Amino acid sequence: MLLTQIPQDFPVRRHRLMAAHPSAVFVLPAHPHWIRNSDVHHPYRQDSCFYYLTGFDEPKSCVVLVPSQTGSDRMILFVQPKDSEKEIWEGERYGVEGAKKVFQADEAYPIEELGSKLPELFLGAEEVFYRMGFSAEMDQIVLTALESQRSRQGRTGRSLLSVQDPRGPVGELRLYKSLEELIALRRACQISALAHRRVMQEVRPGMREFEVEALVDYICRKEGCQRLGYGSIVANGKNAACLHYHSHRDVLREGELLLMDAGGEYNYYTADITRTFPVGRHFSKVQAQMYDWVLKAQKEAIAMARPGVTLPEIHQRVVEVMIEGFLCLGLLEGSPQEIYKRKQFRRFYPHSTSHWLGMDVHDSGLYMKNGQPRPLEPGMVFTIEPGFYVQPSDFEVPREYQNIGIRIEDDVLITKTGCEILTQGVPKERDEIEQLRA
Ligand SMILES: [Mn+2]
Known part of the structure; x- marks a missing residue:
């Protein structure tokens, strides 16, 4: 059963996190859905940091938190798009619209677009929080985006992007x-x-x-x-x-x-x-x-x-x-x-x-x-x-x-x-x- 509304705790947590790190971009992927054997999966549970910030419990998604000059930080959710054929097997999804409507994402896109959207989301940031080693696929997407951003940002006089583990600052809030x-x-x-x-x-x-x-x-x-x-x-x-x-x-x-x-x-x-x-x-x-x-x-x-x-x-x-x-x-x-x-x-x-x-x-x-x-x-x-x-x-x-x-x-x-x-x-x-x- 899909939710139509989520508690206000989640945006409050995001604002607190971004207020403590005003020039950072946070990239947190959903927990992988581990395969037990062939096409059978282990029961799914969302990554705790991801859930703490979003309340979103679907796999194959990613949250990106971006600061803005005007002081209002933004949440961009990348999610599995609606797919009536797949939903017969895997259950109902929120999709791009649900990510915005229910989870209050400022923008939402299909997860496949993460790689192409990420470089622009890094623009103007001074540090990136991403858990390196998360998965080969996700590492590759983030590293490629970082590299493209570094090569552009080097000439602007801004600092090069450093990468840190988000579990530090998110863990501090969760404590x-x-x-x-x-x-x-x-x-x-x-x-x-x-x-x-x-x-x-x-x-x-x-x-x-x-x-x-x-x-x-x-x-x-x-x-x-x-x-x-x-x-x-x-x-x-x-x-x-x-x-x-x-x-x-x-x-x-x-x-x-x-x-x-x-x-x-x-x-x-x-x-x-x-x-x-x-x-x-x-x-x-x-x-x-x-x-x-x-x-x-x-x-x-x-x-x-x-x-x-x-x-x-x-x-x-x-x-x-x-x-x-x-x-x-x-x-x-x-x-x-x-x-x-x-x-x-x-x-x-x-x-x-x-x-x-x-x-x-x-x-x-x-x-x-x-x-x-x-x-x-x-x-x-x-x-x-x-x-x-x-x-x-x-x-x-x-x-x-x-x-x-x-x-x-x-x-x-x-x-x-x-x-x-x-x-x-x-x-x-x-x-x-x-x-x-x-
Ligand atoms: Mn114990």
């Missing part, structure tokens, strides 16, 4: 979530929390990991998510020690823990939640001990999240708590300072604690600014996800600790005074989880 974005993100988080909760209630020994994967996918979509924001991780027992585990063919066994990392995507914004719970009714004693250290680290990290603090500071505190846990359980020996300095904690906690979250699960935005970790500011959203993993190959660990991987992950929004946990709706206290499992 601070607007009220409209937060509505979508909150919804994604609520739905995903509900899905985690239900999965926690429904999982039974003997189910397959991919069955659980289908269940979380179903609940998220049933509740209004268009898709999941990333490939879920559903890992029983020792599989949880593999951080990006995806084969999902194993069977859930009584007595082991299930780690599920999954998040629904709502209107292009995704949640990112991990919970670890017993496949049976209860945590074993060792599982509970390990779980409590992860939970303690996670809570301390959340308590630290407020404006001015940095992600490395939060990570450091998490690592300190986890080292205390590894020492307490007798899994490591020595002084905490030495273990920290030699990074020996990485044997059981090999990843970092946080990443930005938004349209992409690992969202855009620089982690460092002027060579320093950037202080958190209101509007930033990120994950807090400490873990504790015993690798199956780590035979030096006592037997009862083997085959266990635990992670607890929530999403937080930095507010003026602290943070708001967006994924409150899913329990992480052991007794609450065991209640659901009963």
Whole structure:
């Protein structure tokens, strides 16, 4: 079903971007539609930066943002033209007219005309934002246009065009979530929390990991998510020690823990939640001990999240708590300072604690600014996800600790005074989880 109108957020974002770069031209192609085999494609999802600026979700298109001397920047959309024959197969298109009428493009052309129109659009610009290496075909079009423009512009005394990655400036905008974005993100988080909760209630020994994967996918979509924001991780027992585990063919066994990392995507914004719970009714004693250290680290990290603090500071505190846990359980020996300095904690906690979250699960935005970790500011959203993993190959660990991987992950929004946990709706206290499992 085609839209007849889109929200005003999109033009507002474009104006903000162009106001920050008044002599730049932005060229952002749509995400390629990857082929799975022969003429069958993978499901399509628009590139996040492209969507953020346009709201346009068709493949084989390109947006060009052009400054103007009068101060009113222009959007030119290159799109797939209407084609009744092709639309029978691929679905209805907006076409050139729809690009102008619905998406408020100042001009729109068939995508085939990009190469011939681009040189004139570069006229008067001082820099071009284009992601070099996007695709051989697109690189060729942009490079040819740049070269033709450079050869003309050289004699005018104007600077030659430099090329930069648009994900820098667009990512900077995306890092601070607007009220409209937060509505979508909150919804994604609520739905995903509900899905985690239900999965926690429904999982039974003997189910397959991919069955659980289908269940979380179903609940998220049933509740209004268009898709999941990333490939879920559903890992029983020792599989949880593999951080990006995806084969999902194993069977859930009584007595082991299930780690599920999954998040629904709502209107292009995704949640990112991990919970670890017993496949049976209860945590074993060792599982509970390990779980409590992860939970303690996670809570301390959340308590630290407020404006001015940095992600490395939060990570450091998490690592300190986890080292205390590894020492307490007798899994490591020595002084905490030495273990920290030699990074020996990485044997059981090999990843970092946080990443930005938004349209992409690992969202855009620089982690460092002027060579320093950037202080958190209101509007930033990120994950807090400490873990504790015993690798199956780590035979030096006592037997009862083997085959266990635990992670607890929530999403937080930095507010003026602290943070708001967006994924409150899913329990992480052991007794609450065991209640659901009963
Ligand atoms: Mn995550």
